Amino acid sequence: MKNITDDEALLPAVVAVTQAAGSHLKSRFSFDSRLGSGDEIVAAIHANDAESSGLLREGLKKARPGAGWVEDELEVGMLPPGEWWVTDPVEGNINHIHGMADWCVTATLVRDNTPVLTVVNLPMTGDTYTAIRGGGAYLDGVRLHASAKTKLDAALVGTGQARPGEDRETHRRIGQSVIAMLAGALVLRVSVPATLQLIQVAAGRMDVFWQYSQVRSGLLAGALLVQEAGGRISDTHGRPWSLASGDFLAAAANLHAASVDVLSTIA
Template identity: 40%
Template sequence: MMDVLAGTEQALREVGDHLRDRQPAEPVDAATPQQARAAFDAIDRPAAALLRERLTALRPGAGWLDGEWEQDVPRDGEWWLCDATDGAVQYLSALPQWAVTATLLRDGAPVLAVVHAPLAGSTHTATAGGGARLNGRPCAPRPRTLACSVAATSQPPLVGRDPRALHAAGASLSAVLPHVLAVRNLGPTALQTAQVASGHLALFWQFGADPANLLPGALLAAEAGAVVTDAEGRPWTPDAPSFVAAAPGVHAELLDVLRRV
């Protein structure tokens, strides 16, 4: 698995360099969703094809899932779940908060994850049972209390957006804000959850089922020693309607707040 991890990291760095060199210096002029999608596809499709070529060579027998749009996680066999340009909105807006992500699933569970953010100079990696690393060094959440935490969250996924999840997202933000130093949305879900793994954020939460974006960060956070559950404290699964990853000292406090939503 270490050879596959090293090859995956190399592939993501190659794709990240490709995208970094092509990111516009100014926000893309796109007045409609259709124009924005066309501009993004022109950049993302070649990058996604390159990523698929590199990772298929690493694991020829693994299937391929369509990144951020994937909602159904196969329960059998090996599958690559990848997003060549995770954080499309930021990328097109000439902002630095985007990443390249790859997760290898085996029988429905992540066994390897890499989240590479070229402009941040960060590469988070994890293997099941092998711990988590940031830029090659072991990483872990930092001891925190909720009152001394920088928290992060995200909106429910756009595809199949559930009105109940939208309501919970707004209500939970109002509930959490009085108890923390700050709440931020720092771009891709996978990258923010990875930053919980490395201690840069104390916690991340989200409402709405979002397996494609949450699976890489779920492995990274858990392998680093963070607590990963749903908002009720149950073990997180890809079809769960909510997600929480937090440093051990913060997790119970956060759940107490979220249970009031």
């Protein structure tokens, strides 16, 4: 059983590995990128993933040799017992290959299906977000605090799709939740990737984020950051969230109940 001191000792190595992968991806980035066909898009995504995941895997396995490695960043569901590295080599890859700056690199250590350490690097801004369970959430060493807002009608909220190719039922729930939240919140944004909205919730710049379906690598990093910043995590009905949950909600503590009231109406 590891403790917070062990994870604190591990954190600098994870930061270094994640930043190195981010720096390499930045060297591959161009604001002038213009892709045409679906085949070109898929090829560019796979090329980016291969470049980044190789660096991440080598560095993280060296930092924690006994931890397992999740090969596919689009996997869902519970993990086997023990420690696992869950990464997204280029979260927001679709943005990277289209010349947009909103993408990141994430690495999260999961212990018995609970995220215990995470690093999120934003290469285009140089920002690095970190969190250790029980140790707080930070942006480049500065402590993060979730929003203190108390009214949903003053809230900036957001959602987005977990991945391409979701089923029609998931699309329906996304659409209905957007309509419901547009009536309750101040402003709503819909964008990808999830982590780039969740870091804003952790930093108190945004107030609520939710998502139907789930991809582990898109939620684990942000979930830990939000919790350690004082926000609340659950499913959209207010029940405890886990990797077995069907949907996800992160909210400022004072807005969680109101968010559940709105989103729990979506069948």
